[in-house]
Amino acid sequence: MNGRRVGADFLVFARGYVRNPVGLFFSLVFPIILIGLFGLIFSVTGTVATTVYTENLDHHSAESVAFLSALNQSGAVKIAVVAPVANESFGTWLAQQGYTVGLIVPLGFQSSFANHTAVNLSLFTDPEDQASSGELIGAVSGVASEFNLQSAGGTQIIGYTDQQLGSQVYKYIDYLVPGLIGFSILTSPMFAMVEISSTYRKDHLFRQLSLTPLTKGEWLFAKILWYVVLTIISAAIMIAVGVFAFGAHVGFSLGLLPFLVLGPFFFVSLGMLAGSVARTPESAAVLGNIVTFPMMFLSGTFFPVSGFPPALQQVAHVLPLYYVIDGMNQVMLFHNNTRAIVDLGVILVGGIVVFIGAIVAFKWRDE
Amino acid sequence: MPDAIVVRGLTKRYDQLAAVDGIDFTVPEGRVFAFLGPNGAGKTTTVEILEGLRNRTSGDVTVLGFDPWADGAPLHRVIGVIPQDFRFFEKITPKEAVEYYATLFDVKVDAMALLERVALADKANAHFDVLSGGQKQKLGLALALVSSPKICFLDEPTTGLDPQARRGIWDVIRDLRKEGRTVFLTTHYLEEAELLADQVAIIHKGKIIAEGTPGEIIRDHGRPERLAVDGPPSLGEFLKKRIDRPVTMANGHIEIQMRDKSDALLVLRAIEESGIPWKGFATVSDTLEDVFVGLVGRMDDGIMRAEANP
Numbered sequence: 001m002n003g004r005r006v007g008a009d010f011l012v013f014a015r016g017y018v019r020n021p022v023g024l025f026f027s028l029v030f031p032i033i034l035i036g037l038f039g040l041i042f043s044v045t046g047t048v049a050t051t052v053y054t055e056n057l058d059h060h061s062a063e064s065v066a067f068l069s070a071l072n073q074s075g076a077v078k079i080a081v082v083a084p085v086a087n088e089s090f091g092t093w094l095a096q097q098g099y100t101v102g103l104i105v106p107l108g109f110q111s112s113f114a115n116h117t118a119v120n121l122s123l124f125t126d127p128e129d130q131a132s133s134g135e136l137i138g139a140v141s142g143v144a145s146e147f148n149l150q151s152a153g154g155t156q157i158i159g160y161t162d163q164q165l166g167s168q169v170y171k172y173i174d175y176l177v178p179g180l181i182g183f184s185i186l187t188s189p190m191f192a193m194v195e196i197s198s199t200y201r202k203d204h205l206f207r208q209l210s211l212t213p214l215t216k217g218e219w220l221f222a223k224i225l226w227y228v229v230l231t232i233i234s235a236a237i238m239i240a241v242g243v244f245a246f247g248a249h250v251g252f253s254l255g256l257l258p259f260l261v262l263g264p265f266f267f268v269s270l271g272m273l274a275g276s277v278a279r280t281p282e283s284a285a286v287l288g289n290i291v292t293f294p295m296m297f298l299s300g301t302f303f304p305v306s307g308f309p310p311a312l313q314q315v316a317h318v319l320p321l322y323y324v325i326d327g328m329n330q331v332m333l334f335h336n337n338t339r340a341i342v343d344l345g346v347i348l349v350g351g352i353v354v355f356i357g358a359i360v361a362f363k364w365r366d367e
Numbered sequence: 368m369p370d371a372i373v374v375r376g377l378t379k380r381y382d383q384l385a386a387v388d389g390i391d392f393t394v395p396e397g398r399v400f401a402f403l404g405p406n407g408a409g410k411t412t413t414v415e416i417l418e419g420l421r422n423r424t425s426g427d428v429t430v431l432g433f434d435p436w437a438d439g440a441p442l443h444r445v446i447g448v449i450p451q452d453f454r455f456f457e458k459i460t461p462k463e464a465v466e467y468y469a470t471l472f473d474v475k476v477d478a479m480a481l482l483e484r485v486a487l488a489d490k491a492n493a494h495f496d497v498l499s500g501g502q503k504q505k506l507g508l509a510l511a512l513v514s515s516p517k518i519c520f521l522d523e524p525t526t527g528l529d530p531q532a533r534r535g536i537w538d539v540i541r542d543l544r545k546e547g548r549t550v551f552l553t554t555h556y557l558e559e560a561e562l563l564a565d566q567v568a569i570i571h572k573g574k575i576i577a578e579g580t581p582g583e584i585i586r587d588h589g590r591p592e593r594l595a596v597d598g599p600p601s602l603g604e605f606l607k608k609r610i611d612r613p614v615t616m617a618n619g620h621i622e623i624q625m626r627d628k629s630d631a632l633l634v635l636r637a638i639e640e641s642g643i644p645w646k647g648f649a650t651v652s653d654t655l656e657d658v659f660v661g662l663v664g665r666m667d668d669g670i671m672r673a674e675a676n677p
Binding site for chain 1: 439455464467
């Protein structure tokens with residue numbers, strides 16, 4: 001491995017890359033758009049309570065008002081009391097207004113409560129808005145249990161306190177930042193190398209390079225170096241956007257660096273391997289997508305893997321990107337260095353295997 | 368003079384098809400060798416085998432003493448190559464490309480002087496993707512020269528160039544010869560080979576069908592020197608009867624085969640005696656292109672006849 005030759009090839013590739021606005025866009029701007037988009041979507045749904053349009057048919061009795069007030073205080077829902085609808089059902093009215101959840105407190109609510117006789121609330125939910133339905137059912141169920149207990153003169157025996165893992169409370173954006181850095185580590189080199197491997201072959205650029213003293217290993221190493229630089233820049237920008245725009249509790253620590261180096265090492269090599277084993281540019285693109293897309297969604301990029309069904313969690317554990325994202329989570333969020341080192345070990349060993357495979361698979365010249 | 372390239376029994380097969388079929392030739396050091404042939408004749412396959420870009424099926428090949436396939440790395444330090452339809456990184460300038468190659472070969476090169484030599488200095492800072500086809504070929508030539516190679520393989524280096532640019536490349540090839548470098552040239556322009564080459568080989572359907580200096584090939588395979596005159600068919604008919612020489616006529620152009628130089632006087636006298644108007648009396652000889660077309664055409668005819676009457 002000759003450092004001067006690697007440096008020269010790095011410089012030529014870097015110049016070509018920064019002079020191509022499309023490549024730069026997908027490497028630096030696209031991840032920022034993603035973090036902005038996901039950050040906005042999930043910060044909004046996480047903080048705003050679901051509005052529940054409510055008909056109180058019990059003439060605003062003290063118990064019914066107390067019940068609705070308790071629902072409001074749960075924080076999960078916001079009760080908006082509307083005048084009883086005439087000439088049509090409440091459900092039809094809700095649908096016409098474009099509302100997805102509603103509640104009717106029936107006439108006689110207070111007297112039933114006082115006489116210990118059963119009374120049914122009517123809940124209206126839209127199957128297409130599962131999130132709001134869940135918020136409403138959960139809130140009503142919780143408050144109804146409280147009222148039932150109070151009515152029966154009982155005492156709450158089993159209680160709970162909510163303690164999140166780690167030293168602080170995490171928000172979605174805290175998971176999203178390392179996830180999207182992982183997304184960038186995966187997609188940018190994978191798609192680029194699959195494309196490079198087929199276009200260089202088509203344009204005879206590999207043959208051209210084979211006529212110089214540059215070796216295949218030096219050429220691939222220069223690409224890895226470039227994507228390491230690009231990944232570090234892109235990670236710094238994403239962390240800055242996460243922290244300053246969405247208040248993420250993540251920082252740029254030194255422990256993150258090994259992942260920003262070994263991640264591109266793995267995926268540049270994997271992209272080159274996938275592009276080299278394919279016979280045509282079209283099949284290279286298909287193979288690249290087959291390898292990339294499952295990893296993109298099942299490795300904890302957009303949602304923590306712990307929230308997946310058990311079978312998908314098993315799948316995630318065989319995907320190399322999982323170890324990159326999990327390692328970065330351990331370093332950036334949980335400060336669990338032991339697990340991070342295990343993740344690094346998996347990426348390093350896998351990276352060496354894939355790097356050697358790529359060197360063997362891609363040909364400078366024809367038989 | 369030692370041989371820079373030695374080829375013995377070179378064969379390259381793709382399944383049952385022999386793209387190159389047991390050819391032999393040698394190229395002496397310091398000479399310009401033109402390798403000619405119609406499309407699909409096996410030229411590029413042969414050149415790529417010599418450059419170490421493609422493996423051979425059988426035969427012995429040495430280039431400057433190296434086996435091109437087995438010893439590719441040391442060979443590539445002493446040869447320069449312009450492949451057909453040269454391509455490079457789209458957003459890199461010629462100056463950057465030359466500096467890149469200089470670092471790869473670990474040599475010091477004045478990039479601007481080298482680009483000046485191939486008449487590309489005015490485009491030194493333009494991106495490769497905006498260069499014309501000819502300018503791209505010139506960059507290919509400049510890169511082939513970065514390492515001061517002992518042999519330059521130039522695969523159709525002037526294809527697509529305007530006449531002035533072609534002459535510029537010819538000057539570079541002549542300079543390379545003066546510097547004692549060997550040039551292995553493939554080209555579709557036969558007059559280019561005739562002008563530049565010390566030695567020529569013509570390959571057709573994987574076999575070498577003629578080899579030697581341009582003069583030797585014309586002498587051995589071309590038609591004898593002829594007298595030519597422009598005039599009506601009646602003049603041709605008159606000459607056929609008047610002189611005992613083969614006469615051919617086509618489109619107002621009459622050619623009379625000569626036995627010796629004195630035939631010129633004999634024919635001119637006969638023309639004057641005819642009283643038929645004429646013009647443009649001259650001697651004509653075959654060019655390398657005439658010989659090439661004749662040889663390849665005769666071979667194709669022969670093969671077609673053989674196929675028709677097995």
